[in-house]
Amino acid sequence: MTRQLPLQPAENRAGRTTFTVDVEDHRPEDGPAGGCSPRYEGMTRRLLDFLEAHGVAGTFFIDGELARRSPSLVREIAARRHEIGSHSYRHVTLECETPAGFAAGIAAAKARLEDLSGAAVLGFRAPAFSVTPPTCWAIDVLGHAGFAYSSSVVPGPALVGGYPGAPRRPFLWPNGLLEIPCPVGTIGRWAVPFRGGMYLRYLPPWRYRRLQAQLGEQADWTYCHPYDIDGKESFARLPGRGWIVSLLLRANRGITLRRWHRLAAHPAPPFAARLPELRAAAVLFEGQGSAPDPEA
Numbered sequence: 001m002t003r004q005l006p007l008q009p010a011e012n013r014a015g016r017t018t019f020t021v022d023v024e025d026h027r028p029e030d031g032p033a034g035g036c037s038p039r040y041e042g043m044t045r046r047l048l049d050f051l052e053a054h055g056v057a058g059t060f061f062i063d064g065e066l067a068r069r070s071p072s073l074v075r076e077i078a079a080r081r082h083e084i085g086s087h088s089y090r091h092v093t094l095e096c097e098t099p100a101g102f103a104a105g106i107a108a109a110k111a112r113l114e115d116l117s118g119a120a121v122l123g124f125r126a127p128a129f130s131v132t133p134p135t136c137w138a139i140d141v142l143g144h145a146g147f148a149y150s151s152s153v154v155p156g157p158a159l160v161g162g163y164p165g166a167p168r169r170p171f172l173w174p175n176g177l178l179e180i181p182c183p184v185g186t187i188g189r190w191a192v193p194f195r196g197g198m199y200l201r202y203l204p205p206w207r208y209r210r211l212q213a214q215l216g217e218q219a220d221w222t223y224c225h226p227y228d229i230d231g232k233e234s235f236a237r238l239p240g241r242g243w244i245v246s247l248l249l250r251a252n253r254g255i256t257l258r259r260w261h262r263l264a265a266h267p268a269p270p271f272a273a274r275l276p277e278l279r280a281a282a283v284l285f286e287g288q289g290s291a292p293d294p295e296a
């Protein structure tokens, strides 16, 4: 159920876009144990160079395990004046976590990122936008861990994740945590997070423009992963993925930066700098889902 806070002007979008990056390694077996150099470091630096060239500061949600493997990369992202957020401890979706295990992991990941960056970590993004009705127990865990906001919900029925009934604009969970949901458009019955990832790479311009017209009062932000811009990565079947999905994830990687180039004409600050504005525009959402299992 949604309830308006005392009326505030809706977020002043004016076409401004916050740039976010989910820093993760989608082929961890290629890392030191597998004998190949992981490619995420180079691609993340390429994204840093792109943002710097466009005068944009973004929000980087970083996988905790990757922060352990690449501490200098985390320091560099912070030194180049971007916000550091957490992308969980070991990049598994919340359905694969228990409340107790998630709490321990997220506390360790937050502490590590704060130690490396020298700044408070305020934001969290769940792997694969996996805050859904069955996993919304994670919101209380994030509140206890000291996070100020989450950006982990696809509001509506979605092919991946999805939270039917969640507002398509910033909202406050019952514990006061701010949610900055993924901007979506509707195709058929599906909420499509068209502003990033594979969607940004594959949607034809006419479809993209139609979805863009549906943004309304949604917080306007975009997202990508280091691999989304890696046109030189060799093709391989990804862990836990079929051949077709692996091929889709590999192809069309020249599109992301072209579309980011256009979005960068009207950038918005990182989320941390927008929190007062986003909270003022937020509605209350009571959520619906399962309580955490105290035995877990």
Ligand SMILES: [Zn+2]
Binding pocket: 022, 024, 087, 091, 126, 127, 128
């Ligand atoms: Zn991720």
